[in-house]
Amino acid sequence: xxFPKIIxxxxxGFIFPFLIRxxxxxxxxxxxxxxxxxxxxxIVGTTWTLNHGVGLIYQSGGAWIDMAWAAGxxxxxxxxxxxxxxxxxxxxxxxxxxxxxxxGFILYCLYV
Amino acid sequence: MKKIGSILGYAIAGIFVMSVWGAFVETYxxxxxxxxxxxxxxxxxxxxHYIGLIANEGAAVDMALGIGITGTMRDVFLKGTQxxxxxxxxxxxxxxxxxxxxxxxxxxxKMWAEKNKA
Numbered sequence: 001x002x003f004p005k006i007i008x009x010x011x012x013g014f015i016f017p018f019l020i021r022x023x024x025x026x027x028x029x030x031x032x033x034x035x036x037x038x039x040x041x042x043i044v045g046t047t048w049t050l051n052h053g054v055g056l057i058y059q060s061g062g063a064w065i066d067m068a069w070a071a072g073x074x075x076x077x078x079x080x081x082x083x084x085x086x087x088x089x090x091x092x093x094x095x096x097x098x099x100x101x102x103x104g105f106i107l108y109c110l111y112v
Numbered sequence: 113m114k115k116i117g118s119i120l121g122y123a124i125a126g127i128f129v130m131s132v133w134g135a136f137v138e139t140y141x142x143x144x145x146x147x148x149x150x151x152x153x154x155x156x157x158x159x160x161h162y163i164g165l166i167a168n169e170g171a172a173v174d175m176a177l178g179i180g181i182t183g184t185m186r187d188v189f190l191k192g193t194q195x196x197x198x199x200x201x202x203x204x205x206x207x208x209x210x211x212x213x214x215x216x217x218x219x220x221x222k223m224w225a226e227k228n229k230a
Contacts, residue, residue, distance in 0.1 A: 001201040009202055013209020014216070020174075021217035033162055037154040045149025053142040057206060061198025063187035065180075068129070069203060070210030072177025078214035079172035082221070088170025095115060095166075096173050099122025100181025106123070107130055107182065108189035 005058040012056035016067045017074025019043050072096070114167045121166035125156040125175040126182025 001009075023043055027035035051057045051067040059065060076093070080086045129152055136144035160166040160175045184203070188196040 009205035010209035014213035018213035040154035041150035062195030068176040069180035074210030074214030085170035092173035103126030103182035104185025
């Protein structure tokens with residue numbers, strides 16, 4: 001993986017949890033649950049366009065690395081830094097791993 | 113049940129994103145990708161984090177983690193572990209960027225909180 005691709009990929013990872021953490025909650029505060037629909041389009045949809053649509057995140061291998069990885073890890077660290085319980089959070093990480101493997105296996109059954 | 117609900121929440125979000133999203137992109141190009149964010153993430157967020165299918169305990173584990181793992185594991189199941197190993201550099205960069213981004217957002221929140229106090 002060449003150096004410019006490393007910079008681009010780190011930048012792509014940076015932007016996604018940064019926007020979610022600062023903007024999503026404010027949209028929901030202002031607009032209620034509809035704020036979540038706005039956030040889905042204008043945070044996730046628009047950031048997808050940057051990271052995967054035009055490809056700021058470079059794929060070094062054949063297994064898809066989605067910008068969701070950046071949101072999952074970045075938001076967890078942000079939550080921990082603002083004082084939330086890391087131990088309890090880690091047991092939820094285990095649920096996410098089980099759910100992710102289950103989802104991946106079901107999609108394997110779809111595409112195989 | 114709380115654990116099963118959470119696992120289901122992560123898996124369902126991952127399944128939608130890692131199948132329907134790509135189909136919209138193939139059919140409608142980049143606009144299909146933007147639209148996928150709007151129609152999939154909205155209702156998945158509402159289900160998982162607003163109504164609360166995914167339990168909210170301790171430090172937040174967003175449905176995004178389940179989505180990310182689903183996409184990568186889908187291809188590891190389909191293409192083998194070698195594909196996964198070759199993707200590790202990207203994974204490392206994305207996670208490093210994500211951690212810096214999340215930390216920076218918290219630092220900015222704290223700066224705003226200080227400013228509002230003053």
